[in-house]
Structure formats: structure tokens, C-alpha cells
Amino acid sequence: MLRRIGTRSIASDVFNYIFINAFQVFLDVFYVFFDLRRDNPFLQVMTTLLTGDLIRAARALIGMSQVDLAKKAGITQKALGEFELGKRQITARANDKLRRFFDEQEIQFIAANVESNHLEGTGVRWKPSQPNSGIKTI
Structure with a gap:
């Protein structure tokens, strides 16, 4: 049987921890996958105009x-x-x-x-x- 701390259980805390970390990893992978500016000329940062x-x-x-x-x-x-x-x-x-x-x-x-x-x-x-x-x- 799960032990309760206040109104929350340890299982819900573990689930929240895993969910938040998995979501953060997903966002990191998503960012790296779609942030390919050097490979896509349309997404490249514009270079400084020469003076x-x-x-x-x-x-x-x-x-x-x-x-x-x-x-x-x-x-x-x-x-x-x-x-x-x-x-x-x-x-x-x-x-x-x-x-x-x-x-x-x-x-x-x-x-x-x-x-x-x-x-x-x-x-x-x-x-x-x-x-x-x-x-x-x-």
C-alpha cells in the first residue's frame, strides 16, 4: 500500500517527476531537430550588412x-x-x-x-x- 504524505501520494510525485523530465527531454530533442539553421538557408540568421x-x-x-x-x-x-x-x-x-x-x-x-x-x-x-x-x- 502506498504511503500518503499530506494529500498527495509518493506515486503521484514520481509520476509528475518522470512526466516533467520526459517532457523536457522531448522539448530538447524537438529544438535540436528543428533548429537546423546551418542546413536550411531559409532559416539562417541574416548576416550583418557590410559598412x-x-x-x-x-x-x-x-x-x-x-x-x-x-x-x-x-x-x-x-x-x-x-x-x-x-x-x-x-x-x-x-x-x-x-x-x-x-x-x-x-x-x-x-x-x-x-x-x-x-x-x-x-x-x-x-x-x-x-x-x-x-x-x-x-
Whole structure:
């Protein structure tokens, strides 16, 4: 016979414990199963748009003119110049083309590793063979 503690039995406490833990495991598995952002491009977090300063710095790092970069990245030189001068905000399409080109050149955009969404200490560097844990890529 089950012993009662107050108005509840030990069996109901055990059942509640097992149910809650099983539900938590189910939620964890559900989260991992459906949180496949890296495999599904529609669920990926949007990358940070490049600023004019970052584009200019990356271009300087590889020693390329605006004309050459625009041609190789597949955008117009006029648009690139306007992005760099801050006269126009970069479009998502141009951002993607520039990022793809800079990635092929082993260029990495970085920022200080802070908890907020605000980017601090942004910069450009050659991709290291072993990443630094104190710097986040943007």
C-alpha cells in the first residue's frame, strides 16, 4: 500500500517527476531537430550588412581598386563607390556578392566579442588557420 504524505501520494510525485523530465527531454530533442539553421538557408540568421569602412578596408587589404573589385564581385563600380562613401546603404544582394568574393580571398570581418547586438571594434583580417576565441566574425 502506498504511503500518503499530506494529500498527495509518493506515486503521484514520481509520476509528475518522470512526466516533467520526459517532457523536457522531448522539448530538447524537438529544438535540436528543428533548429537546423546551418542546413536550411531559409532559416539562417541574416548576416550583418557590410559598412563602407569595412568594404574599403577589405579592398585595401587585398590591394584592389574599386573598378577591379566591382568587376570581380559582379556589381557596378558606381554602386560600390556609393556604398563605400555612405551615400547609399548596401543592398542584400550586393552584400552577398561582396561577402562571397571576400570569402574566396580569405578575408574575414570581425568585431569584439561582446554580449550586445551592437558591434564594437569592427575590422578586417586575413582568415587565421586557428580562430581566436576572443573575436567574433560578422
